[in-house]
Amino acid sequence: MNTRRLILLGFVAVLALLPLLNLLPEEHPLHVSDFLVSIIGKWICYAILALALDLAWGYAGILSLGHGAFFALGGYAIGMHLMRLIGPRGVYGHPVLPDFMVFLGYTELPWYWLGFDWFIFAFAMALIVPGLLAGIVGYLAFRSRITGVYLSIITQALTYALMLAFFRNDMGFGGNNGFTDFKELLGMPLNSGHTRAILFYASLASLVAVFLACGALTRTKYGRVLTAIRDAESRVRFLGYDTTRHKLFVFVLSAMIAGLAGALYVPQVGIINPGEFSPGNSIEAVVWVAFGGRGTLVGAVLGAFSVNALKTWLTSVAPDLWLIVLGCLFIAVPLLLPKGLIGLIRRRGETKP
Amino acid sequence: MNAVALPDGDSTTGLYLDGVSVVFDGFRALNNLSLIVEPGELRAVIGPNGAGKTTMMDVITGKTRPGAGIVRFGGRDLTRMDEAAIANLGIGRKFQKPTVFDALTVFENLELALKAPRGPIACLRWVLRGEARTRIERTMAEIGLTERAHDLSGLLSHGQRQWLEIGMLLMQDPQLLLVDEPVAGMTDHETEQTAELLVGIAGTRSVVVVEHDLEFVKALGSRVTVLHEGSVLSEGSITHVQNDPRVIEVYLGR
Ligand SMILES: Nc1ncnc2c1ncn2[C@@H]1O[C@H](COP(=O)(O)OP(=O)(O)OP(=O)(O)O)[C@@H](O)[C@H]1O
Numbered sequence A: 001m002n003t004r005r006l007i008l009l010g011f012v013a014v015l016a017l018l019p020l021l022n023l024l025p026e027e028h029p030l031h032v033s034d035f036l037v038s039i040i041g042k043w044i045c046y047a048i049l050a051l052a053l054d055l056a057w058g059y060a061g062i063l064s065l066g067h068g069a070f071f072a073l074g075g076y077a078i079g080m081h082l083m084r085l086i087g088p089r090g091v092y093g094h095p096v097l098p099d100f101m102v103f104l105g106y107t108e109l110p111w112y113w114l115g116f117d118w119f120i121f122a123f124a125m126a127l128i129v130p131g132l133l134a135g136i137v138g139y140l141a142f143r144s145r146i147t148g149v150y151l152s153i154i155t156q157a158l159t160y161a162l163m164l165a166f167f168r169n170d171m172g173f174g175g176n177n178g179f180t181d182f183k184e185l186l187g188m189p190l191n192s193g194h195t196r197a198i199l200f201y202a203s204l205a206s207l208v209a210v211f212l213a214c215g216a217l218t219r220t221k222y223g224r225v226l227t228a229i230r231d232a233e234s235r236v237r238f239l240g241y242d243t244t245r246h247k248l249f250v251f252v253l254s255a256m257i258a259g260l261a262g263a264l265y266v267p268q269v270g271i272i273n274p275g276e277f278s279p280g281n282s283i284e285a286v287v288w289v290a291f292g293g294r295g296t297l298v299g300a301v302l303g304a305f306s307v308n309a310l311k312t313w314l315t316s317v318a319p320d321l322w323l324i325v326l327g328c329l330f331i332a333v334p335l336l337l338p339k340g341l342i343g344l345i346r347r348r349g350e351t352k353p
Numbered sequence B: 001m002n003a004v005a006l007p008d009g010d011s012t013t014g015l016y017l018d019g020v021s022v023v024f025d026g027f028r029a030l031n032n033l034s035l036i037v038e039p040g041e042l043r044a045v046i047g048p049n050g051a052g053k054t055t056m057m058d059v060i061t062g063k064t065r066p067g068a069g070i071v072r073f074g075g076r077d078l079t080r081m082d083e084a085a086i087a088n089l090g091i092g093r094k095f096q097k098p099t100v101f102d103a104l105t106v107f108e109n110l111e112l113a114l115k116a117p118r119g120p121i122a123c124l125r126w127v128l129r130g131e132a133r134t135r136i137e138r139t140m141a142e143i144g145l146t147e148r149a150h151d152l153s154g155l156l157s158h159g160q161r162q163w164l165e166i167g168m169l170l171m172q173d174p175q176l177l178l179v180d181e182p183v184a185g186m187t188d189h190e191t192e193q194t195a196e197l198l199v200g201i202a203g204t205r206s207v208v209v210v211e212h213d214l215e216f217v218k219a220l221g222s223r224v225t226v227l228h229e230g231s232v233l234s235e236g237s238i239t240h241v242q243n244d245p246r247v248i249e250v251y252l253g254r
């Protein structure tokens, strides 16, 4: 076992300890606050999103500025399930319809809400819907050989368009309020510490699984084809590879992973609204990956944790500064840290005797 | 290959170009170009800068669509196929500017080029078996890069990159090899070796070599086609074209 694996294992072990330390009495020196557990739980979901983006961008060169949309769609799918589970406990006490529907005068559930009372269905949709959307957008774009900045603009427009659509009340997704006031998931009350710990562990297990799966994928010949496409796509075509299919495959897979991240995120934060589609979210995700080091999976995870730690700290000491800092990172990282934190760490490691 | 002969009277074997024209913003890069390369033939193509040699390869490999003309290989119409389909038909290409994948090792570059199913799932499930490994190792020996097998190709010298690209071409097991300026940046010794390698490859497959280096073209000992302003100026043995007054005027005489 090499040092790299040891560090990763240690990292996972420390994360896994947090919910347990949270159970300790508050005056215990090792006690971890609810706040910390819940915020780390969120970052774990962000790290999964970062892995998804890194697979598409870092490995295959598809710079998506719309991955937040896939994340949000995954979140909305689970959100719909959580809304259905509220049942008659809503303010209006309607046995089937969520509050916002009663308020808007719906008499029955729209057809596209059917099936969401089953967890399995909703969970599958959290993966399928983002995958399908990525499949359609990717097919149209890659087939027309739209790459680089044009593709980025299209994906950014996609998330913006979805945000505007989800803001509309007549879409049937709760308009600008989105979904909230969730009660339970899989029979577990969401406000209990116990459930929060389970969600935390589910997210952590997903992060580990996605990390290992992405690692395995990048070590196959397919992974090498992706790198080759990233560096010289037309050359890969002349070798007889239909690069459209290869890019589509990774883009869909990446969108599904982003959907998974969103599905894990929403039960933990207890709310999903159209703001999740805002273009800034997708750009933030790109900054995580760039800052950590694109094209390395460790870098993506590291980036998600470190940039979000910075964000949490900054928003508490100087809330107005965050957007400026984000903008600076967006510009400065490619110039000063082209290989991200990981590149810096590796370089340090090499120069040392 | 699974190329089907078409019964329309066109050449149904080898490479067949007839009346091919390519216009870039009013500039005729190829002008009514016609060229036939028989199966197994080695052909050298020479011509001054801008004569259209690379554009001709672009047309054959589907990178550029001709405005007019017929482009066939083994009877198949190449103008209707995309780059990947043409490559899978058995046409491999070495670019003028060597483009190997710098982030991959020499071995991985060759493995990527190796003829094998090309879909995403097939690539995911790909396992390097003994036979494939042997082929890659044989090719590495042929192009003299065995020692560098696990070095990133970005670390190779210019000449070595040229060789790696020729190796990648061989891995595809093509019926037709289009080789654009293979010896640029090579030492005399390397140039000689390259000529030997290409002569050895021809016979079972067709090879079209574009090159400026006349010593190299002589070493190939093949038929020579001289391009000028997008069409064929002269064609024949090296002595024939060297003594052709038109060739002397536009190319050799300068
Ligand atoms: N994509 C393009 N757009 C516009 N003009 C082009 C394009 N590709 C080639 N040309 C022009 O077409 C002409 C033929 O170019 P080509 O590259 O085929 O020449 P060549 O014979 O390969 O020359 P060289 O010996 O310099 O490689 C040149 O004048 C070139 O500028």
Ligand SMILES: [Mg+2]
Residues within 6 Å of the ligand: B053, B054, B055, B096, B180
């Ligand atoms: Mg050229």
